Amino acid sequence: PNGTVSATPLDAYDTEYVSQIDVGGTTMNMVLDTGSADLWVFSSLQPSSQTSGHNIYKADSSKKVSGATWEIVYGDGSEASGAVYSDKVVVGGMTATSQAVEAATSVSSQLQVEKAIDGIFGLAFSSISSVEPNKVKTFFDNVKPSLAFPLFAVTLKYHAPGTYDFGFIDKSKYTGNITYVDVNTTQGAWEFTASGYAVGSGSTTTTNINAVIDTGATLLYLPTAVVKAYYAKVPKAQVSRTEGGYIFPCSTTLPDFTVIIGGSKQVVPGKYINYAPTKTDPTTCFGGIQKVGDIGVSIFGDIFLKSKYVIHEAGSGTPRLGFAQQ
Numbered sequence: 019p020n021g022t023v024s025a026t027p028l029d030a031y032d033t034e035y036v037s038q039i040d041v042g043g044t045t046m047n048m049v050l051d052t053g054s055a056d057l058w059v060f061s062s063l064q065p066s067s068q069t070s071g072h073n074i075y076k077a078d079s080s081k082k083v084s085g086a087t088w089e090i091v092y093g094d095g096s097e098a099s100g101a102v103y104s105d106k107v108v109v110g111g112m113t114a115t116s117q118a119v120e121a122a123t124s125v126s127s128q129l130q131v132e133k134a135i136d137g138i139f140g141l142a143f144s145s146i147s148s149v150e151p152n153k154v155k156t157f158f159d160n161v162k163p164s165l166a167f168p169l170f171a172v173t174l175k176y177h178a179p180g181t182y183d184f185g186f187i188d189k190s191k192y193t194g195n196i197t198y199v200d201v202n203t204t205q206g207a208w209e210f211t212a213s214g215y216a217v218g219s220g221s222t223t224t225t226n227i228n229a230v231i232d233t234g235a236t237l238l239y240l241p242t243a244v245v246k247a248y249y250a251k252v253p254k255a256q257v258s259r260t261e262g263g264y265i266f267p268c269s270t271t272l273p274d275f276t277v278i279i280g281g282s283k284q285v286v287p288g289k290y291i292n293y294a295p296t297k298t299d300p301t302t303c304f305g306g307i308q309k310v311g312d313i314g315v316s317i318f319g320d321i322f323l324k325s326k327y328v329i330h331e332a333g334s335g336t337p338r339l340g341f342a343q344q
């Protein structure tokens with residue numbers, strides 16, 4: 019059967035979105051993350067100093083997967099590791115009866131202090147599962163055969179709850195046409211190539227941009243040249259070493275950012291590119307578009323996603339991404 023689960027902003031800036039997932043009978047607040055493939059949770063295996071304020075998964079030795087371990091490090095340096103259990107996981111009415119649940123024995127402080135997050139729910143390809151000695155399947159891979167269509171569709175929203183639909187496309191959630199592009203699965207992510215960009219009402223620059231769709235990433239991270247071209251159109255924008263990226267006066271009216279995907283223009287409203295005030299000066303704001311650095315692939319995180327309906331399809335053929343405007 020199909021299913022829908024809501025995704026609610028963690029804070030006033032949509033830093034992350036959390037969904038309520040039933041893991042072995044306990045409701046956990048988890049980030050559905052298309053940028054990773056591990057389903058891990060805070061657990062009873064951790065010292066209580068690490069889990070205070072979090073919902074925890076009660077690790078039952080009778081459900082333990084013998085000899086299996088996992089360890090994951092995210093782009094922001096946060097990390098977690100632990101053991102593996104097989105248990106029932108329910109998402110939006112869909113059940114995986116023997117889902118690999120990665121129970122943490124240790125979680126980094128960055129994640130411990132985020133009391134609203136009890137775990138991460140990976141939706142990238144199972145090929146990048148961190149579990150050793152044998153990789154395990156994501157929830158999506160486990161339930162896919164039971165879905166009407168082998169896909170899930172993401173509707174994140176600006177300062178409002180959105181949804182993840184599994185198994186069906188909801189026509190009420192988008193306008194216009196869906197544009198599909200093929201996915202390159204060699205790195206186990208939802209990776210695709212955009213073919214150009216434009217800033218505000220300016221002309222389109224034709225250039226290939228390799229990118230991944232990543233619901234677990236807050237911002238839109240792009241190549242340096244593209245980011246420079248964007249902020250060249252933002253009065254008083256500057257790179258702040260202390261803030262770690264481009265900042266500008268919060269009163270600025272930002273230009274839209276358009277990226278060409280599958281020949282279609284995908285517009286990110288300028289308003290969505292004003293991410294949040296800096297901690298040091300509330301009249302200075304941190305940009306939602308930032309340099310990705312030299313990791314070779316751009317990261318289309320929530321700043322991009324929150325105006326789109328993005329279909330992640332992985333059937334018998336080449337996986338595809340579908341893009342439509344909300």
Ligand SMILES: N#Cc1c(N)n[nH]c1N1CCCC1
Pocket residue numbers: 049051053054092093094095096138232233234235
């Ligand atoms: N950084 C980062 C990141 C990402 N690109 N996807 N998911 C992430 N995290 C989940 C928990 C902490 C960070």
